[in-house]
Structures are given as C-alpha cells and as structure tokens.
Amino acid sequence: MTGNADAARAHVSMCTGCHTIPGYQSAFPQVYRVPKLGGQSAKYIEAALHAYKKGERNHPTMKAIAASLTDQQIADIAAYYAVRGAAPAQVATK
Numbered sequence: 001m002t003g004n005a006d007a008a009r010a011h012v013s014m015c016t017g018c019h020t021i022p023g024y025q026s027a028f029p030q031v032y033r034v035p036k037l038g039g040q041s042a043k044y045i046e047a048a049l050h051a052y053k054k055g056e057r058n059h060p061t062m063k064a065i066a067a068s069l070t071d072q073q074i075a076d077i078a079a080y081y082a083v084r085g086a087a088p089a090q091v092a093t094k
C-alpha cells in the first residue's frame with residue numbers, strides 16, 4: 001500500500017506526545033523506552049504497527065492505537081516518519 005505522508009499529519013499528532021521526546025519513558029504499566037520513529041524505514045514502521053494491531057507485539061498503548069488505525073492510515077504514517085530523517089533535534093540519547 002502506498003503511503004501519503006501529507007495525509008498522515010492529522011494522525012501523527014497523537015503519536016508525537018510520546019515519540020518525539022528524546023529518552024522519554026512511559027511509566028505505565030512498566031518503564032519502557034519509547035523508540036524513535038523519525039528516519040526509520042516505512043516498511044519497518046508499517047510492519048510494527050500491523051504487528052501491534054494483530055497482537056503479535058504486545059504493548060497495551062501501542063496495541064490500542066494501532067487497532068484504531070486503518071491500513072491506509074498506517075501506510076500514510078509510515079511514509080510520514082520515513083521522510084523525517086534523523087534531524088539533530090530528534091536524536092535520542094540512549
């Protein structure tokens with residue numbers, strides 16, 4: 001499926017709260033390190049979101065979010081993050 005990065009803007013607003021803060025850790029239900037999305041390949045992001053949607057990956061928040069997205073929205077979001085290379089401001093300190 002071909003993703004349209006521009007169409008993703010409305011959806012990624014709900015991702016940025018967690019995924020743009022370098023080193024941010026969500027405290028519930030366990031401490032997780034939130035992965036950086038910008039610059040990852042569209043294929044990888046798309047595969048990860050489908051895995052959450054199908055329950056193959058098991059993070060409760062990401063499962064709920066992925067389940068609410070259509071396949072087209074997932075493709076759009078993947079395209080959006082793939083074109084956002086590793087801008088200096090987004091480099092997470094690991």
Ligand code: HEC
Pocket residue numbers: 011012014015016017018019026032033034035036037044045046048049057058059061062065077
């Ligand atoms: C409440 C915080 C939160 C929000 C909101 C959120 N995420 Fe996540 N996301 C996480 C955490 C924490 C993980 C790591 C989960 C795990 O270990 O499986 C994750 C993992 C991911 C991964 C897998 C990355 C990898 O490197 O394996 C992708 C892709 C992803 N999120 C995309 C999104 C998208 C797209 C949105 C918006 C539609 C979104 N997330 C919204 C917290 C969040």
